[in-house]
Amino acid sequence: MIEGFRLGVYSRGTTLWDGLDFAFGDAAAWFVTGPPSSGKTLLLSILRGERRPDAGDVLVSGESLYRGNAALARAWRASCGYIPEQTVADERLTVGDLFRRSALAGGGGRETERKERTDRLLEMVGLRGTSAWRISELSISERVRACLAAELLRGPKVLFCDGLVAGAGVPSWEMLWGLFRALAREGNTVILAERRIPERWALAAGDPEPVGPFRVYRLPGPAAEPKGEPG
Amino acid sequence: MSERPSLWWIDWRLSPGPLVRETIGRFLLFCLLGFALLTLLLSGGVSRILADRYAITAVLRAEVPSGEGEGLARKAAALPPVRSATYRDPETAWKEFLRSYPGLDPLRGAGENPLPGYIEIRIRPDRLTVEDVEFVVSALRAVSQVDQVLAGEEWLPRLLSAGRLASWACWGIFGAFLAGFFLFARLQERARAVALAGDFAFLAERGVSAGRLAFLRAAGAALSGFLLAALGAAAGGGALFLSLRKFPILERVIGSPADLLLPRTIASAALFSIGVALLCSATSLLGWSAARAGRK
Numbered sequence: 001m002i003e004g005f006r007l008g009v010y011s012r013g014t015t016l017w018d019g020l021d022f023a024f025g026d027a028a029a030w031f032v033t034g035p036p037s038s039g040k041t042l043l044l045s046i047l048r049g050e051r052r053p054d055a056g057d058v059l060v061s062g063e064s065l066y067r068g069n070a071a072l073a074r075a076w077r078a079s080c081g082y083i084p085e086q087t088v089a090d091e092r093l094t095v096g097d098l099f100r101r102s103a104l105a106g107g108g109g110r111e112t113e114r115k116e117r118t119d120r121l122l123e124m125v126g127l128r129g130t131s132a133w134r135i136s137e138l139s140i141s142e143r144v145r146a147c148l149a150a151e152l153l154r155g156p157k158v159l160f161c162d163g164l165v166a167g168a169g170v171p172s173w174e175m176l177w178g179l180f181r182a183l184a185r186e187g188n189t190v191i192l193a194e195r196r197i198p199e200r201w202a203l204a205a206g207d208p209e210p211v212g213p214f215r216v217y218r219l220p221g222p223a224a225e226p227k228g229e230p231g
Numbered sequence: 232m233s234e235r236p237s238l239w240w241i242d243w244r245l246s247p248g249p250l251v252r253e254t255i256g257r258f259l260l261f262c263l264l265g266f267a268l269l270t271l272l273l274s275g276g277v278s279r280i281l282a283d284r285y286a287i288t289a290v291l292r293a294e295v296p297s298g299e300g301e302g303l304a305r306k307a308a309a310l311p312p313v314r315s316a317t318y319r320d321p322e323t324a325w326k327e328f329l330r331s332y333p334g335l336d337p338l339r340g341a342g343e344n345p346l347p348g349y350i351e352i353r354i355r356p357d358r359l360t361v362e363d364v365e366f367v368v369s370a371l372r373a374v375s376q377v378d379q380v381l382a383g384e385e386w387l388p389r390l391l392s393a394g395r396l397a398s399w400a401c402w403g404i405f406g407a408f409l410a411g412f413f414l415f416a417r418l419q420e421r422a423r424a425v426a427l428a429g430d431f432a433f434l435a436e437r438g439v440s441a442g443r444l445a446f447l448r449a450a451g452a453a454l455s456g457f458l459l460a461a462l463g464a465a466a467g468g469g470a471l472f473l474s475l476r477k478f479p480i481l482e483r484v485i486g487s488p489a490d491l492l493l494p495r496t497i498a499s500a501a502l503f504s505i506g507v508a509l510l511c512s513a514t515s516l517l518g519w520s521a522a523r524a525g526r527k
Contacts, residue, residue: 048436050436073438074438074439074440075438076438077436077437077438078437078438078439079438080437080438081437082436082437090429092426100244100245101245101430101433101434104241104244104245104434105433105434105437105438105439154437
C-alpha cells in the first residue's frame with residue numbers, strides 16, 4: 001500500500017498543490033490524470049521517494065519514505081520500476097544497453113537468462129529483434145515501449161509510468177491494457193500518470209476519485225472486467 | 232536476480248568500448264614509466280655515470296714490490312665504499328702513459344722506468360659521496376707504502392653537486408610525467424563520469440547509493456591501476472633487460488640486468504604500482520565529484 005498524506009508541493013514561487021491524500025492499494029493498476037503542468041511527474045517522483053514533498057509524507061506499507069530509515073527508502077526505490085516521459089538522455093544507448101543497465105540495477109543475473117527474457121519482453125512490446133538498434137533511431141512510441149520492456153526485466157514490484165500510454169500510441173493500448181492487468185494479477189502495482197485516460201479505459205474503470213487537480217482511476221482487475229477488451 | 236546490484240567494474244559493464252582504448256593507452260604509458268623508473272633506480276640518476284668516470288689513484292712508492300701492491304689493492308677493495316681496486320705495476324703504468332702520450336719514450340732513459348706502480352680504486356655508485364671518498368682517501372693515506380692519493384678532492388664536491396642536481400632533474404622529469412598522467416587521467420575520469428551520468432542517475436533512481444557507487448568505482452580504478460602499473464613495470468623491466476643484454480655498453484650507465492631482480496628493485500616497482508593505484512583512485516573520485524558538481 002502506498003499512501004500519501006497531506007502532500008503539498010511548493011514550486012515556481014507558488015503552491016502547486018497542498019493537503020492531497022492518496023492511497024494506492026497493492027496488486028492493482030492505477031491511473032492518475034491531470035492537466036499539463038499540474039505536477040504529475042512531480043507526484044510520481046514523490047511517491048518513488050526521489051523528491052521530498054514540501055508538506056506531508058509518503059508511507060509504504062506503513063513506513064515513512066522521508067522520515068524513516070534512508071536504507072528503507074533505497075530498498076523501496078530498488079523495488080520500483082520507472083518509465084520517464086523524456087528519454088532523450090539515453091539516445092547514445094542501444095535497446096540492448098537499456099536491458100543491460102536495467103539488469104545491472106537489478107543485480108546482474110545470468111547472461112543467457114537475461115538475453116532470453118530480453119527477447120521475450122521485446123517481442124511482447126512489439127519490438128522483436130531490435131536489441132542492436134540505437135535509441136536515437138527509434139520513434140517515441142518505440143522508445144517508450146523499449147523502456148517499459150527494459151524495466152520489466154527486473155520484475156519491479158511497483159511500476160511508475162509517466163506518460164507511457166500517450167507515448168506508446170493508440171495501437172499499443174490493447175497490449176498495455178493486457179500487460180497492466182497481468183502485472184496486477186501477479187501482485188504488482190502499476191501507477192500511471194497521464195494527461196488523459198483512454199475513453200474505453202475510463203468507462204471500464206468507472207468514476208474516478210478527484211484529488212486536487214488529479215483524477216485517480218483504479219483499472220479493473222480481470223475478475224471485475226466488463227465484456228470486451230477496452231483499448 | 233539479487234536485490235543488491237554488484238557495482239564492481241560498473242564502468243566496464245556500462246561502457247566497455249572507450250574503456251578498452253583508455254586501458255590500452257594507460258598500459259602503454261605505464262610501460263614507458265616503468266622503463267624510466269627502473270632505469271632511474273638502477274642508474275641512480277647519473278650516479279653510475281659519475282662512478283664509472285671517477286677513480287681514486289693511490290700512487291705507491293717506487294720501492295713497493297708487485298706482490299705487496301696487489302695485497303694492498305685487495306685490502307682497498309675490501310673497504311665498504313669501494314667497487315673495485317686494481318693494482319697496476321710500474322711496467323703497466325708506463326705502457327698506459329705511452330698510450331696516452333705517444334712519442335715520450337725518450338723519457339725512459341737507460342731502460343729505467345720513471346713511473347711507480349699504482350692502485351686504481353673505483354667507488355660504488357651508491358656510495359659516491361664526499362664522506363665515503365674521504366673515508367677511502369684517509370684509509371689509503373694511512374698506509375706507508377702509498378706515496379700520494381689523487382682523488383680530485385678540490386673539484387669533487389662540485390662534481391657531486393652537479394650530479395645530484397642532474398639526478399634530481401631526472402626524477403623531476405619522471406615526477407612531471409606522473410603528474411601529467413594524474414591530470415590527464417582526472418580529465419578522462421571526469422569525461423567518463425559525465426558520459427555515464429545518465430546511467431548513474433538511472434541506478435540512483437533505482438535505489439543505488441551514490442556513495443557506494445563512487446566508492447566502488449574508485450576501488451575498481453585503484454585495482455585496475457595497480458594491475459596495469461604492475462604489468463607496465465614488468466613489461467618495462469623486460470624491455471630494459473633485453474636492452475641491457477643487447478647493448479652491454481648500457482650497463483656502464485644503467486647497471487647490470489641482474490639488478491632488476493634485486494629485492495629493492497622489485498619493492499620499488501611494487502611501490503610504484505601502489506602509488507599509481509592511489510592516483511587512479513583519487514582521479515576517479517575527483518572526476519566523479521567534478522562531474523556531479525557540473526551536473527548540479
